[in-house]
Amino acid sequence: MDAIAFSKKDNVATAIKDLFKGQRVTVALGEKKLTVELLEDVPFGHKFALVDIPQGAQVVKYGEPIGIATVDIKKGQYVHVHNVVGQRGVRGHRS
Amino acid sequence: MKLKGFLRPDGKIGFRNHFLVVPTVICATRTAEEIASNFSNVVCLHNQHGCNHMKEDERKVVNVLKGLACNPNVAGVLFVGLGCETIPTMKIFESVRATGKPAECLIIQEEGGTLRTIEKGVRILQKMMEQCEIKEVEVDLSNVIVAIECGGSDTTSGIASNPVVGYVADKLVDAGAAVVFSETTEIIGAEHLLARRAVNEEVAKKLLELVSRCERSALAGGEDVRGVNPTPGNIRGGLTTLEEKSLGAIYKAGTRPISGVLEYGEPVPARGLYFMDSPGHDVESVSGMVAGGAQVVIFTTGRGTPTGCPIAPVIKVTANAKTYSRMSDNIDVDVSDVLEGKTTIQQAGERLYQKLIEVLNGKLTKSEMLRHREFGIYLTQPTL
Numbered sequence: 109m110d111a112i113a114f115s116k117k118d119n120v121a122t123a124i125k126d127l128f129k130g131q132r133v134t135v136a137l138g139e140k141k142l143t144v145e146l147l148e149d150v151p152f153g154h155k156f157a158l159v160d161i162p163q164g165a166q167v168v169k170y171g172e173p174i175g176i177a178t179v180d181i182k183k184g185q186y187v188h189v190h191n192v193v194g195q196r197g198v199r200g201h202r203s
Numbered sequence: 204m205k206l207k208g209f210l211r212p213d214g215k216i217g218f219r220n221h222f223l224v225v226p227t228v229i230c231a232t233r234t235a236e237e238i239a240s241n242f243s244n245v246v247c248l249h250n251q252h253g254c255n256h257m258k259e260d261e262r263k264v265v266n267v268l269k270g271l272a273c274n275p276n277v278a279g280v281l282f283v284g285l286g287c288e289t290i291p292t293m294k295i296f297e298s299v300r301a302t303g304k305p306a307e308c309l310i311i312q313e314e315g316g317t318l319r320t321i322e323k324g325v326r327i328l329q330k331m332m333e334q335c336e337i338k339e340v341e342v343d344l345s346n347v348i349v350a351i352e353c354g355g356s357d358t359t360s361g362i363a364s365n366p367v368v369g370y371v372a373d374k375l376v377d378a379g380a381a382v383v384f385s386e387t388t389e390i391i392g393a394e395h396l397l398a399r400r401a402v403n404e405e406v407a408k409k410l411l412e413l414v415s416r417c418e419r420s421a422l423a424g425g426e427d428v429r430g431v432n433p434t435p436g437n438i439r440g441g442l443t444t445l446e447e448k449s450l451g452a453i454y455k456a457g458t459r460p461i462s463g464v465l466e467y468g469e470p471v472p473a474r475g476l477y478f479m480d481s482p483g484h485d486v487e488s489v490s491g492m493v494a495g496g497a498q499v500v501i502f503t504t505g506r507g508t509p510t511g512c513p514i515a516p517v518i519k520v521t522a523n524a525k526t527y528s529r530m531s532d533n534i535d536v537d538v539s540d541v542l543e544g545k546t547t548i549q550q551a552g553e554r555l556y557q558k559l560i561e562v563l564n565g566k567l568t569k570s571e572m573l574r575h576r577e578f579g580i581y582l583t584q585p586t587l
Binding site for chain 1: 357358359361362388391392393396418421422427428429432438440441443444445446447450451505523542543544
């Protein structure tokens with residue numbers, strides 16, 4: 109097992125070991141296993157896309173939105189602060 | 204589950220026998236520290252506040268100083284004031300003495316300086332310890348308030364260590380204990396999930412209002428919350444946004460209904476799960492919950508953190524194997540085997556639960572062994 113996802117709504121998974129570009133990694137989603145080919149290195153504890161995420165779409169982990177994609181993100185790409193921005197506690201947001 | 208505790212005059216049960224020196228104002232802190240340093244078992248609060256506060260902040264300082272003195276882990280207390288501070292030293296002292304706990308108070312200006320206060324303070328404490336009757340009793344979990352904290356988080360916190368603590372939180376609530384968690388900033392983005400668990404609409408509304416107040420006050424201060432939270436360490440640990448951090452953080456509070464929402468430092472009622480308003484600042488958050496009456500703290504970390512508490516054992520838990528091997532002198536329980544799929548959350552939860560029982564029965568935590576006694580009060584207003 110290389111990575112974990114928490115809900116079938118999730119479009120990202122979390123690496124549970126250091127993973128590398130070109131690697132075909134196995135993602136556990138409950139009893140189910142998914143396979144994704146990585147387009148970039150992903151360090152332990154960091155995330156990658158399980159599907160293509162278009163710019164402006166929600167990034168979903170634990171079945172809940174954790175932010176918005178600031179660029180188009182391809183399946184297998186590294187997902188972090190360079191391509192996702194949070195929506196809470198920021199100017200312009202109304203809670 | 205039977206536990207060994209200490210019965211206090213107000214009927215509450217402690218799991219440690221600390222004697223505490225409380226300087227009610229920073230001007231008395233040096234003198235208070237010197238009094239405490241004469242003994243092996245006396246703890247001093249490193250108070251940095253106590254004067255020129257606005258009303259709301261003064262209420263917080265009073266709640267925390269009084270709450271820590273009243274905490275049943277404290278067998279006796281000596282207050283040290285300066286004499287001209289704005290905080291009501293005598294009122295705090297008298298309200299603690301009214302609970303029946305051995306308590307005394309010295310005012311530096313009345314005693315005539317640092318040296319006379321130190322000598323008198325040392326004599327008072329020695330006599331208090333000599334005369335104090337320690338009643339050992341057998342109790343059950345319904346006498347316990349457990350505070351739950353996470354700090355220095357990374358993605359392992361949300362995936363493994365927080366769910367393990369959540370399992371223990373559920374088990375404690377089911378056994379009749381009270382569990383309190385906090386850090387309003389770090390439920391932003393997950394508050395809708397917690398509000399659904401509130402016992403009634405009033406509790407749900409109060410919770411949502413706290414979150415909205417926290418978000419508004421950060422913006423009014425000129426900050427996006429995201430400039431501060433997630434922290435640089437959280438980001439290096441893989442956490443991308445505050446929402447992601449919050450969704451992982453709330454796993455530590457288990458799944459049981461939320462019985463109430465408390466102001467910072469307010470007493471935690473017996474039985475059930477409670478949320479206390481506090482900042483994401485670990486030391487201020489833990490100080491508030493222990494002032495609320497918690498006798499023990501369970502604290503998850505991903506990046507690793509050494510902080511403790513002056514009067515309550517803090518049990519550190521991590522699911523990051525590297526952090527445990529690098530900082531094992533600070534961390535009590537390693538649950539990284541959950542992340543590796545070798546252990547279930549329930550199995551690791553049972554292991555942590557056993558550790559909690561041992562600690563309540565007197566086994567020292569790493570933070571106690573190394574005398575980590577960090578203390579801080581959450582203030583929100585200017586000092587005048």
